[in-house]
Amino acid sequence: xxSQTDMLTYAGPxxxxxxxxAEEFCSQFSQANKAEQVRLNTLAVLFVNSYLQFMGVETNxxxxxxxxILQQMYLDIADLSLKNNACLECxxxxxxxxYVYVPPESQSNRIGYVAVQISESSREGKILGFVKExxxxxxxxxxxxxxxTFLEELEKLEYQEQSNYxxxxxxxxxxxxxKIINLSQWxxxxxxxxxxxxxxxxxxxxxxxxxxxxxAKNNVLSRGKLINLxxxxxxxxxxxxxxxxxxxGEMDVIVEIHPILEETYLFPNLSLSVLDSDGEPxxxxxxxxxxxxxxxxxxxxxxxxxSLKLTLGEVSIVENYIT
Amino acid sequence: MNDDSKQQLNIRLKKLALQAQKYDTASKxxxxxxxxxxxxxxxxxxxxxPANYRYRLHYQDICDEAVQNLFLYIxxxxxxxxxxxxxxxxxxxxxxxxxxRFFPEAIPKIVGKERETNLDKSYMENIPSSEPKNSKSLYExxxxxxxxxxxxxxxKEFIRGHPEANFKAIAKKRYAGMSWQEISxxxxxxxxxxxxxxxxxxxxxxxxxxxxx
Numbered sequence: 001x002x003s004q005t006d007m008l009t010y011a012g013p014x015x016x017x018x019x020x021x022a023e024e025f026c027s028q029f030s031q032a033n034k035a036e037q038v039r040l041n042t043l044a045v046l047f048v049n050s051y052l053q054f055m056g057v058e059t060n061x062x063x064x065x066x067x068x069i070l071q072q073m074y075l076d077i078a079d080l081s082l083k084n085n086a087c088l089e090c091x092x093x094x095x096x097x098x099y100v101y102v103p104p105e106s107q108s109n110r111i112g113y114v115a116v117q118i119s120e121s122s123r124e125g126k127i128l129g130f131v132k133e134x135x136x137x138x139x140x141x142x143x144x145x146x147x148x149t150f151l152e153e154l155e156k157l158e159y160q161e162q163s164n165y166x167x168x169x170x171x172x173x174x175x176x177x178x179k180i181i182n183l184s185q186w187x188x189x190x191x192x193x194x195x196x197x198x199x200x201x202x203x204x205x206x207x208x209x210x211x212x213x214x215x216a217k218n219n220v221l222s223r224g225k226l227i228n229l230x231x232x233x234x235x236x237x238x239x240x241x242x243x244x245x246x247x248x249g250e251m252d253v254i255v256e257i258h259p260i261l262e263e264t265y266l267f268p269n270l271s272l273s274v275l276d277s278d279g280e281p282x283x284x285x286x287x288x289x290x291x292x293x294x295x296x297x298x299x300x301x302x303x304x305x306x307s308l309k310l311t312l313g314e315v316s317i318v319e320n321y322i323t
Numbered sequence: 324m325n326d327d328s329k330q331q332l333n334i335r336l337k338k339l340a341l342q343a344q345k346y347d348t349a350s351k352x353x354x355x356x357x358x359x360x361x362x363x364x365x366x367x368x369x370x371x372x373p374a375n376y377r378y379r380l381h382y383q384d385i386c387d388e389a390v391q392n393l394f395l396y397i398x399x400x401x402x403x404x405x406x407x408x409x410x411x412x413x414x415x416x417x418x419x420x421x422x423x424r425f426f427p428e429a430i431p432k433i434v435g436k437e438r439e440t441n442l443d444k445s446y447m448e449n450i451p452s453s454e455p456k457n458s459k460s461l462y463e464x465x466x467x468x469x470x471x472x473x474x475x476x477x478x479k480e481f482i483r484g485h486p487e488a489n490f491k492a493i494a495k496k497r498y499a500g501m502s503w504q505e506i507s508x509x510x511x512x513x514x515x516x517x518x519x520x521x522x523x524x525x526x527x528x529x530x531x532x533x534x535x536x
Contacts, residue, residue, distance in 0.1 A: 015391040
């Protein structure tokens with residue numbers, strides 16, 4: 001992907017303080033592999049924390065889940081909190097390994113992932129690179145981009161903090177801002193992996209009942225995904241898009257917002273808008289106190305684009321579609 | 324290292340230092356130049372540490388701590404502006420700083436703390452009891468507490484429609500080392516539903532769990 005010579009990496013000493021902390025953390029665990037996982041995660045997080053300190057980037061180490069031993073017990077996390085609840089994942093990798101492991105629980109609500117190589121002696125660390133998104137659990141090291149991409153991302157983040165505008169963040173797993181979702185292609189089975197079968201998002205049996213009608217017709221496709229309306233999982237909703245091609249070059253589109261599995265109601269004052277190709281709002285729905293879901297239905301000419309905008313408080317997410 | 328490559332290194336470091344000086348603090352360009360600079364210094368192998376026999380046991384730790392603080396100093400604020408190319412090479416400037424200031428300063432930090440419990444505040448907050456009340460590790464205490472579940476709190480918290488997928492059961496599977504994928508297959512519940520539910524429950528139960536230990 002990148003030639004090795006151009007790659008900006010950072011290698012430096014791991015501070016003895018970090019090593020001691022990692023030892024203390026991992027000494028709580030009796031299972032050897034868990035202890036080692038916690039040790040490496042801790043070293044990776046602390047090494048990146050030092051680097052960001054050098055760069056004058058504010059971090060909030062104490063607020064990171066990776067610093068919480070209860071979280072470490074059951075999860076494999078190496079997160080580092082930055083300002084404004086932004087969160088960076090610092091995945092450790094050993095010398096000689098070609099892949100970086102990113103477990104499912106670390107794949108969402110991150111501004112990106114850095115790969116941190118820990119030397120065998122645990123004395124030296126090396127930040128190998130950065131990726132903004134991950135699509136599965138094993139990321140080849142050569143997939144990571146030069147650290148200047150990371151520095152750019154940090155700059156954007158700091159800029160966002162300064163300008164107090166509504167900012168747009170990416171939904172779970174995937175960058176949606178730049179990508180246009182092509183609904184016609186769904187029928188050729190070209191569906192981005194962030195869009196899941198409804199049975200994966202809902203209780204299987206309930207989903208069968210509630211969405212049974214949709215499977216009755218052949219030319220109907222429904223897919224859903226998790227959307228984060230904030231920087232933490234407390235503000236997740238499920239977006240479902242159902243597409244039905246009609247005659248005369250049109251497609252019927254139903255857009256629904258549902259609460260995630262554990263919740264009964266949607267957040268109040270959540271709004272869903274459909275914007276036309278000029279960005280003008282054409283329809284809107286919003287939640288009150290006890291809404292179980294909201295829905296908008298419309299037809300769109302084929303090859304015509306539209307956008308969906310979800311807004312909750314200060315946070316807006318815009319997704320661009322084409323039928 | 325022969326004279327040629329030594330000279331090349333000096334030219335490169337100087338270029339990077341001057342580049343960093345050119346840009347505003349906290350700009351992307353300055354950060355990039357500083358990253359290249361400290362990275363080049365580290366991998367050059369040209370850092371020279373003062374000899375010290377007294378603290379032989381901790382020598383390596385003292386060196387690491389010293390470089391850590393040296394790099395922080397180089398990058399912080401406008402310190403890089405203190406490097407004057409007319410007075411010498413970057414590596415000379417760096418080694419003088421290390422020998423006169425950062426190495427001596429690192430000694431008490433490393434040696435002094437040897438017998439103290441070295442826990443800063445954030446660490447204390449996250450680990451409720453740093454000295455176990457009994458011989459059991461924190462980990463074992465939590466596992467036992469969840470297993471006993473005296474108020475049946477942990478079984479009552481489950482994924483809607485899946486009473487078997489309760490907090491206690493997931494916790495048990497996780498500490499038995501099962502992956503989300505394996506749990507997902509066993510119960511027929513999506514991976515993201517599982518870990519999102521679990522992470523939420525963890526947050527919810529954190530105060531109770533902390534209290535028990």
